[in-house]
Amino acid sequence: MSRNLLELQNITKSYDGQLILDDLTLDIHENSFVTFLGPSGCGKTTTLRIIGGFEKPDKGRVFFDGKDITDLPANKRQLNTVFQKYALFPHMSIEDNIAFGLRIKNKTDAYIKDKIKYALKLVNLDGFEKRSIDSLSGGQQQRIAIARAIVNEPRLLLLDEPLGALDLKLRQEMQYELIRLKNELGITFIYVTHDQEEALTMSDYVVVMNQGYIQQAGSPEQIYNEPENAFVADFIGDSNIVPGIMVEDYHVRIFGADFKCVDAGFGTNKPVDVVIRPEDLEIIDDDDPRAILHGEMTHIIFKGEIYEMECTTPDGFEWLIHSTELHEPGKKVGLYVKPSNIQVMNKPESEDEEALGVEE
Amino acid sequence: MEKIKSALSNFYLSLIVLFMYAPIATLVVLSFNSGRSRAQWSGFTTDWYVTMWADETIMAALRNTVIIAFLSAFVATVLGTLAAIAINNMKPVSKNIIMSITNVPMLNADIVTGISLMLCFIAFRVSLGFHTILMAHITFNLPYVILSVMPKVRQASKETYEAALDLGATPFQAFLTVVLPELMPGVTSGFMLAFTMSLDDFIITHFTRGAGIDTISTLVYSQVRKGISPTMYALSTVIFLTVFIVLLIGNYAPDWAKKRKRKA
Amino acid sequence: MKNNTSRYLAGPYVIWIVGFIVIPLLTIVYYGFTDRNNAFTLNNIAQILVWENYRPLYRAMILSAVCTAICFLLAFPLTMILRSLKVGRSSLIVFIFILPMWMNSLLRVLAWQTLLERKGVINGILTAMHLPEQHLINTTAAVLIGMVYDFLPFMILPLFNALMKIDDNTINAAYDLGASYWQTLTKIILPLSVPGIVSGVTMVFVPALTTFAISNMLGGGKIYLIGNVIEQEFMQDSDWNEGSGLSLVLMVFVIVSMLIVNHFEDKNDMRKGGVI
Numbered sequence: 001m002s003r004n005l006l007e008l009q010n011i012t013k014s015y016d017g018q019l020i021l022d023d024l025t026l027d028i029h030e031n032s033f034v035t036f037l038g039p040s041g042c043g044k045t046t047t048l049r050i051i052g053g054f055e056k057p058d059k060g061r062v063f064f065d066g067k068d069i070t071d072l073p074a075n076k077r078q079l080n081t082v083f084q085k086y087a088l089f090p091h092m093s094i095e096d097n098i099a100f101g102l103r104i105k106n107k108t109d110a111y112i113k114d115k116i117k118y119a120l121k122l123v124n125l126d127g128f129e130k131r132s133i134d135s136l137s138g139g140q141q142q143r144i145a146i147a148r149a150i151v152n153e154p155r156l157l158l159l160d161e162p163l164g165a166l167d168l169k170l171r172q173e174m175q176y177e178l179i180r181l182k183n184e185l186g187i188t189f190i191y192v193t194h195d196q197e198e199a200l201t202m203s204d205y206v207v208v209m210n211q212g213y214i215q216q217a218g219s220p221e222q223i224y225n226e227p228e229n230a231f232v233a234d235f236i237g238d239s240n241i242v243p244g245i246m247v248e249d250y251h252v253r254i255f256g257a258d259f260k261c262v263d264a265g266f267g268t269n270k271p272v273d274v275v276i277r278p279e280d281l282e283i284i285d286d287d288d289p290r291a292i293l294h295g296e297m298t299h300i301i302f303k304g305e306i307y308e309m310e311c312t313t314p315d316g317f318e319w320l321i322h323s324t325e326l327h328e329p330g331k332k333v334g335l336y337v338k339p340s341n342i343q344v345m346n347k348p349e350s351e352d353e354e355a356l357g358v359e360e
Numbered sequence: 361m362e363k364i365k366s367a368l369s370n371f372y373l374s375l376i377v378l379f380m381y382a383p384i385a386t387l388v389v390l391s392f393n394s395g396r397s398r399a400q401w402s403g404f405t406t407d408w409y410v411t412m413w414a415d416e417t418i419m420a421a422l423r424n425t426v427i428i429a430f431l432s433a434f435v436a437t438v439l440g441t442l443a444a445i446a447i448n449n450m451k452p453v454s455k456n457i458i459m460s461i462t463n464v465p466m467l468n469a470d471i472v473t474g475i476s477l478m479l480c481f482i483a484f485r486v487s488l489g490f491h492t493i494l495m496a497h498i499t500f501n502l503p504y505v506i507l508s509v510m511p512k513v514r515q516a517s518k519e520t521y522e523a524a525l526d527l528g529a530t531p532f533q534a535f536l537t538v539v540l541p542e543l544m545p546g547v548t549s550g551f552m553l554a555f556t557m558s559l560d561d562f563i564i565t566h567f568t569r570g571a572g573i574d575t576i577s578t579l580v581y582s583q584v585r586k587g588i589s590p591t592m593y594a595l596s597t598v599i600f601l602t603v604f605i606v607l608l609i610g611n612y613a614p615d616w617a618k619k620r621k622r623k624a
Numbered sequence: 625m626k627n628n629t630s631r632y633l634a635g636p637y638v639i640w641i642v643g644f645i646v647i648p649l650l651t652i653v654y655y656g657f658t659d660r661n662n663a664f665t666l667n668n669i670a671q672i673l674v675w676e677n678y679r680p681l682y683r684a685m686i687l688s689a690v691c692t693a694i695c696f697l698l699a700f701p702l703t704m705i706l707r708s709l710k711v712g713r714s715s716l717i718v719f720i721f722i723l724p725m726w727m728n729s730l731l732r733v734l735a736w737q738t739l740l741e742r743k744g745v746i747n748g749i750l751t752a753m754h755l756p757e758q759h760l761i762n763t764t765a766a767v768l769i770g771m772v773y774d775f776l777p778f779m780i781l782p783l784f785n786a787l788m789k790i791d792d793n794t795i796n797a798a799y800d801l802g803a804s805y806w807q808t809l810t811k812i813i814l815p816l817s818v819p820g821i822v823s824g825v826t827m828v829f830v831p832a833l834t835t836f837a838i839s840n841m842l843g844g845g846k847i848y849l850i851g852n853v854i855e856q857e858f859m860q861d862s863d864w865n866e867g868s869g870l871s872l873v874l875m876v877f878v879i880v881s882m883l884i885v886n887h888f889e890d891k892n893d894m895r896k897g898g899v900i
Contacts, residue, residue: 052522052526054522054525073525074522074525074526075525075526075527075528075530075531075534076528080526080527081522081523081526083522083523084519085517085519087517087519087520087522087523088520088523089520089523089524089537089538089541090520090542091541091542091544100524100527100529100537101527101528101529104527104528104529104533105528148523149526149527152527152528369708372701372702372705373702373705373717376698376702376721377720377721379773380720380724380776380777381724383735383736383738383739383773384727384732384735386738386745387731387734387735387738390738397743397748398741398743398744398745398748399744399745399747399748399749399751400748439637439640442633442636442637443633443636443637443638445630445633446630446633446637447634449630449631450631450634458634461641461642461645461646462641464649465645467826467830467878467879467882468875468878469830469831469833469834469874469875469878470831470834471834471836471851471854471855471871471874472834472871472874472878473648475652475854475858475867475868475871476648476649476871477644477648478858479648479651479655480644480647480648480651495644498640498644499641499644499645502637502641556726560726560728560729562729562730563836567858576728576730576731577728577729580730580731580734581840581841584734584737584840584841588734588737588738592731592734593738595731596728596731596734599731600731603727604723607719607723607726608719611719612714
C-alpha cells in the first residue's frame with residue numbers, strides 16, 4: 001500500500017445547529033481514485049469543501065502530505081477543484097481562464113503558453129485558446145474546467161459532481177476521459193457523486209456516506225458484493241433486503257426457510273438483515289429439489305438486456321429478480337440462491353444507528 | 361382596416377412626439393433669436409452662446425453641477441457596491457432593516473428628504489454649501505446604485521470566486537479579477553443612473569445648497585423670478601444636445617462593440 | 625470565510641445611512657413635534673387643518689391625481705403601440721420617448737413658461753395671426769400641463785417595460801380561447817401590466833403631489849400647492865417647526881397613497897398565485 005496523501009481526522013461540521021459531518025475520519029492514499037458517494041445532503045460536498053479550504057471544520061484536523069493544513073486558506077493549498085457548474089470566468093477567454101492560476105504564481109509567458117497548449121491537448125481541445133466561454137458546449141466547458149485545474153500541477157484534484165449537468169452519453173464518454181486523465185497525470189483524484197454506477201465504474205476506492213457518517217469504505221467490488229448495512233445495500237444497485245435469523249455460523253433462516261451461507265461470527269439465533277442481489281436469485285421449477293423458496297411470478301418489465309421480475313412468496317414478500325429468461329406472471333416457481341451470494345449484515349442496534357438505515 | 365389602424369397609430373405617436381419635443385424645439389429656436397422677445401423672430405444670431413460662455417454665473421453653475429454629479433455618483437458607486445456585496449451575505453433580519461432604510465430616500469418625497477437633510481446640517485452646525493449638496497446627492501444616489509448592483513451580486517456565482525481562490529488568488533485578487541468584472545454591468549449602470557439623477561436634481565439641492573452656490577437647476581429657478589435671459593435658452597440647447605449624444609452613445613455603443621467583436 | 629469578512633464592507637455604508645437618512649428623519653420629527661422653546665406640541669401637525677394649509681394640500685391632491693390619470697391615459701396607448709411595433713428596448717423610436725426623462729426637468733418647465741407667457745410664443749403666434757391674446761400662464765391648466773409634461777416619461781418607461789415582458793403567446797392564447805380585443809385588454813394585458821402601472825403611478829403621483837417648482841413657475845404664486853407652503857415656511861417665513869409639522873403630514877400622505885397603490889399590486893399577485 002502506498003502512503004497517505006490526505007488524512008481527515010475526527011472532522012465535525014454543523015450549519016445553523018444542524019449536524020452535517022459527525023466525527024469523520026478517513027485516509028486517502030497517494031495516486032488513488034477515491035469517490036464520495038451518497039444521496040444529496042449526506043455531507044460529501046461539505047467534506048470536499050473542507051479539503052479544498054472553502055469551509056473550516058468545527059472540530060478535527062486535515063493533514064496533507066503529513067502537514068496540518070486545517071487553517072491554511074484555499075489559495076495556499078496544493079490542490080485544485082473542478083467545480084460542480086464548472087465556475088469558468090465568463091469574462092475571460094479560454095486561454096485566460098487556464099492561465100489564471102499560473103499568472104497568479106507569476107510564471108513566465110512562455111511557460112504559460114506551453115502549459116495551455118499541453119492542457120488543451122490533454123483534454124482534446126487543441127486550438128481552442130482564443131475562443132470565448134459562451135461558444136462552448138457543456139462537455140467542452142467541463143474539459144476547460146479540468147484543464148484550468150491541472151495546469152497548476154496539483155497533487156490532488158477534487159471533482160464536485162463534475163458530470164452532473166451532462167447528458168447520459170456525454171457523461172459516459174467523460175467517465176473514460178477522466179480515468180485516462182488520472183492515469184496519464186498520475187495524481188490523486190477525489191470525486192463526489194450521487195450516481196452509484198459512476199462511482200463503481202471509475203474509482204478504486206468508494207466512500208459511501210449518509211447523514212454525515214461514512215457508511216462503508218472499500219473497493220467497488222467490496223461495496224457491491226459485501227455491503228455492510230442496509231443503507232449501502234439499498235443505495236448501491238437494486239437489492240432484496242430481508243430480515244433473517246442467523247441460526248448458527250454458515251446457516252441463516254429467512255421466512256422460515258433455511259439457507260446455507262458463507263458468513264460466520266454473528267453468534268447463534270441472532271436477528272440479522274440479509275441482502276440478496278436480484279441477479280443472484282435463480283428461478284427454477286417449482287418441484288426442483290434445489291428450490292428453497294416457493295412463490296408465484298407477479299410482475300414483469302422488459303429492460304433491454306434483462307427482464308426485471310417480481311416473485312411473491314406466501315409470506316407476502318415481493319422478491320426482485322433480474323434474469324435473461326422470461327417467466328410469465330401467474331407461474332408457480334421455485335427460488336434458489338448460491339451460498340456465496342447471500343450477504344448477511346448486522347441489524348442496527350441502537351436507535352441512533354437505526355436513523356442511518358434505509359429511508360423509504 | 362389594418363391600414364387605418366396603423367395610420368391612427370402613427371398619428372398618435374406623432375402627436376405625443378410633438379407634445380414632447382415642441383417645447384424643447386422652441387427653446388432651441390429661441391436660442392438663435394437675436395431679439396429678446398419670445399414672441400417675435402428678429403433674426404439669426406449665435407451671440408447668446410458667446411454671452412453664455414462668458415457668463416461666470418452660468419459657467420460656475422455648470423461646473424458645480426457636473427462636479428457634484430461626478431463625485432456623488434462615484435462615492436455612491438463605491439459605497440453602494442461594497443454595501444451590496446455585504447448586504448447579500450447578511451442574515452435576513454439585518455438585510456431587511458438595511459434595505460428598508462436604503463429605500464427611504466427613493467420612496468419619500470424629495471421635498472421631505474431635502475428638508476430633513478437641511479435641518480440636520482443646521483442642527484449639527486454644518487454650514488451649507490458645495491459639500492452639503494455633495495453629501496445630500498450621495499445620499500439619494502445610494503439606493504439607485506444598490507438597486508442596480510444587487511441583482512448582479514445575487515447572480516454572481518460564489519463558485520467563480522472560490523475557483524479563483526482555488527487557483528491561488530488571494531481574496532483581494534479574486535475580488536478584482538473575478539467578482540468585480542462580473543458585477544461591472546450593474547456597477548456602470550448604477551453609476552450612470554446616479555450621475556443623471558444628480559444632474560437632474562433640483563429640490564434636494566434647493567434646500568441643502570445655502571447662499572452663493574448654484575447648480576443649473578437652482579440657477580434656472582432663480583432666473584425665472586428675475587426674468588429669463590436668452591442665454592438660458594442657449595444653455596438649454598447645449599444641455600439637451602449633450603444629453604442626447606451621451607445617451608445615444610451609451611445606448612448604442614455596447615451594441616456596436618458587440619457587433620464588431622462578433623465579426624472578429 | 626467570505627461571509628465574515630464581507631460583512632465589514634457594509635460598515636461605511638451603514639454609518640452613512642444612519643448619519644444621512646435616519647438622523648435627518650429624527651431631526652424633522654423632533655422639529656415637527658416641538659415649538660420654538662423646544663417644548664412638545666401637536667400644534668405644528670394641527671396646522672394642516674388651517675384653511676390656508678389645508679386648501680393647498682387638497683388642491684395638490686386633486687391636481688396630482690388628475691395629472692397621474694392623464695399621464696396613464698396618454699402613456700398606455702402609446703406603449704401598446706410601441707409594443708406592437710415589435711422593436712427592442714434600445715430601438716431609436718423607444719429612445720425618443722424616453723429621452724426627455726434625462727433632460728433637466730426645470731429646463732423643460734422653463735420651456736412651457738416660454739410658450740405660455742403673456743408675451744410668450746403661443747400668444748406671439750396668435751397675434752401674428754391677428755387673433756386675440758389668451759390668458760394662459762398662472763392658471764391651474766398651465767400647472768397641470770407642466771406636471772404632465774414633466775412626469776409623462778416616468779409613466780411611459782415602467783409601463784413599456786411591463787408590457788414588453790408579456791409573452792405574445794399569452795395574448796394569442798386569450799384570442800385562441802375566444803376573447804375579443806377588449807376582453808384581452810382588460811382581462812389579460814391590464815392585469816399583467818399592473819406592476820408597471822404601480823411604479824408608473826408612484827413615479828408620477830408623488831413628485832406631482834409635492835412639487836413647488838412647477839406651480840411656482842407656471843402658476844405664478846396664484847396656484848398654491850402644499851409644496852409651496854412648506855417651501856415658504858423654510859425659505860421665507862423661517863418657521864421650521866411648522867414647516868416640519870406640515871412635512872410630516874405630507875410624508876404620511878405619501879406613505880398612505882403608496883400603500884394604497886401597492887395594495888393593488890399585492891392583490892394582483894395573490895390572485896395570480898391563487899389561481900395558477
